[in-house]
Amino acid sequence: MSTAPEPTPAVAVENLSKVFKAGLGKRAFVAVRDLSLTVREGEVYGLIGPNGCGKSTTMKTVLGLLAPTRGRTAIFGRSSTEVASRQAVGFLPENPYFYKHLNGLETLLFYGRLCGLAGAELRDRAREMLSLTGLEDAADRRVAGYSKGMLQRLGLAQALLHRPRLVVLDEPTAGVDPAGSRKIRDLILGFREQGLTVLVTSHLLEQMQEVCDRVGIMAHGRMMREGRVDELIAVENQTELVLRDASPELLAGIRELVERDGRAALVRSGQPRTTLESLFLEATEEKP
Amino acid sequence: MTSYRAFSPARIWTLATATVTQLLRMKILIFLLAFCALVVAAGFAFPVLNPEQQLKLLKDVSFGALQVFSLVIAIVATALLLPRDLEDRTLYTILSKPVPRHEYLLGKLLGVLLLIGAGLLLMDLAFSAVLWLREKLLLAQIIQALEAKTPEAVAQLQEIVGKQGLNWGLHLGVLAVFWKAAVVAALALMISCFASSTLFTVVVTFCVVIIGHGQGLIREYFLQGGTLAEPVKKLLSALLAIVTPDLGVFDVVDNVINGEAVGLGAALAMSGTALLYLTGYAVVSHLLFVEKEL
Ligand SMILES: Nc1ncnc2c1ncn2[C@@H]1O[C@H](COP(=O)(O)OP(=O)(O)O)[C@@H](O)[C@H]1O
Ligand SMILES: [Mg+2]
Secondary structure (H helix, E strand, C coil): CCCCCCCCCCEEEEEEEEEECCCCCCCCEEEEEEEEEEECCCCEEEEECCCCCCHHHHHHHHCCCCCCCEEEEEECCEECCCHHHHHHEEEECCCCCCCCCCEHHHHHHHHHHHCCCCHHHHHHHHHHHHHHCCCHHHCCCEHHHCCHHHHHHHHHHHHHCCCCCEEEEECCCCCCCHHHHHHHHHHHHHHHHHCCEEEEEECCHHHHHHHCCEEEEEECCEEEEEEEHHHHCCCCCCCCCCCCCCCHHHHHHHHHHHHHHCCCCCCCCCCCCCCHHHHHHHHHHCCC | CCCCCCCCHHHHHHHHHHHHHHHHCCCCHHHHHHHHHHHHHHHHCCCCCCHHHHHHHHHHHHHHHHHHHHHHHHHHHHHHHHHHHHHCCHHHHHHCCCCCHHHHHHHHHHHHHHHHHHHHHHHHHHHHHHHHHHHHHHHHHHHHHHCCCCHHHHHHHHHHHHHHCCCHHHHHHHHHHHHHHHHHHHHHHHHHCCCCCHHHHHHHHHHHHHHHHCHHHHHHHHHHCCCCCHHHHHHHHHHHHHHCCCHHHHCCHHHHHCCCCCCHHHHHHHHHHHHHHHHHHHHHHHHHHHCCCC
C-alpha cells in the first residue's frame, strides 16, 4: 500500500527564526523562534497569541516583506523570496491604510493595475469587490474620511481583487465595532465556502473559534499549541460538573441518576476539558 | 488570475502616475504659480536698465527660480516618498502584490522625474512667452527712440537685442536644469533607502549637492597643486566623483544666460553623464532597498 503524496500546502513555514538587529549597543531582538506551521489548501488557519508574540512578523515573512533570519517560508510551494509567489495571495495588513488622496474605487483600480488587471475587467471586478465588502456608497469618497471598519473592509477588497487562492489577514477585526466585525467574519466564512485558503491572526478568541478550522497558539515567538479547534476545546452540547474531592460513592450515585434520566448520557468523566480562552491563557503563560 | 510578468512597464507607469498625483496633492503647483508671477514681475520691472540688461535680468531671475523649483522638488519631495509609504503602510499592500521592489523604486523615481519635467516644461513655456514678448516690446521701443528707419539699422538692432532674447540655447539650459534635478532626485531616493528620517535624507542630499557643485573647485584646489603623488590624486578624484555627483557638468546656465551658444555635442555629453549617474544611483538604491526590512 502506498500513501498518496502530500499535496502542496498553501503556506509552509519551516523552522522560521527572525531576529531584528537593534542599533549599536542594544541587544538584538528575537521575534520568532524556530516556528513551523503548514496551512493546507482550503482551510482557515488562525494564528493567535498575545500582542508582540510575533504573529505579524511571521505573516510579513510569508509575504516576503521581511527576510527570514533562519528557515524558509513558501506559498503554494514557491519560496516567499520569489515575487511571483505573491500572485496567488491577497494580504490585509494590520491597521491597513491607503493613499488618502484617492477614493475607494480609485484605490482598488490602483491595486488592480499592480496585479496586471486592466480595462473593463478591472472596473467590473473593483465594483464587485466594493459591493461584496459593502462599500458601494463610499466608493467615491476620499479614503482620508474612512472609518476604521471601512478601511479594514477596503483592505479586504484590495486583498481579494485579483482572485487569489490564499488570503492572509492580520487582525482583520481589531478595533472594529461588533457589527463591522460580524460582517468581516461572515466574509471569512464565505471564503471558506468558496474554497479559499485563509491564514488569519487575531487576539479575539471567540471570533477565531467560530471561523477557524485549525489554530496555532503563539507566545514569545514560539508555537505553543496547534490543532483542530474542535479537538482543542470541548463541544458545546456537553455539560461539565467539576467536583473537588468527590468520593467514589458520590460518583456512582451521579452515574445512576444520569442513567435513570434516559435522555442525558454520560460521555466521559475525568479531567475537565478547557475552552480556547483558558487554553490560550495557560499556553501563553508558560515560560518558553 | 493573470499570469505574472517579471518586468512590466504598465506596473511602473501605474506607480509613477500614482506618485505624481500623490505629490500634486501636496500643493506643489503653487510653486509654479509663484514662478510665473516672479517671471512676469522680473520681465517688466526695472525699466531704467538698458534693454540688454533687462533681458539678462529676466533670464537670471527665471533660471534661478527654475533651479530652485527643480532642486527643492528633487530633494524634498523625493525624500518624502519612501517614509510616507512606510508610515502609511501603503508599502505593505503594494509590495505584497506581485510587484518587484525595483519596479516600485523605478515607479517612484519616474513619478518625480515626470513631475519635475512637466513643471519645467510649463515654466519654460511661460518664461519663453514673457521673454519673447519683452524682446519684441524692447525692440520696438529702441527703434522708435533711435528713429532707426533703414532696414540695415533695424536688422543690426534686432541682432543686438536678439542675442539676449529667446533662442534654442535657452531650452538646452532648461534641459540642463532638468538633468541636474534628475540626478539629485535619484541621489535623494538612494539616501532615503537607508536613512532613518526624512530630515536626514534632506540634509545629507543638500550637503552632497553643495559638494557636487563645488567638485571642480575642490579638484583644482586640493588635487591640482599640492604635494600628493599623481596616483593618489587620481584615486581621490575618482572617489569624489563616485561619492558625489559632479553637478558642475550641468552648469551651462551661465553660458546660456550670457547668450553663448551651447552646442548639441555639449548637450549630448551632459545627457549621457546624467543617465550614467541615474543608472548608478538606481542600481545602488535597488541593492539597498531589496534588503530593506519593512
Ligand atoms: N522592524 C522591527 N524592528 C524591531 N523589532 C520589531 C520590528 N517589528 C516587530 N518587532 C518586534 O517583534 C515583536 C513581534 O512583533 P509582531 O510580530 O508585530 O507581534 P504581533 O504578534 O503583535 O503581531 C515585537 O516585540 C516587536 O516589537
Ligand atoms: Mg500584529
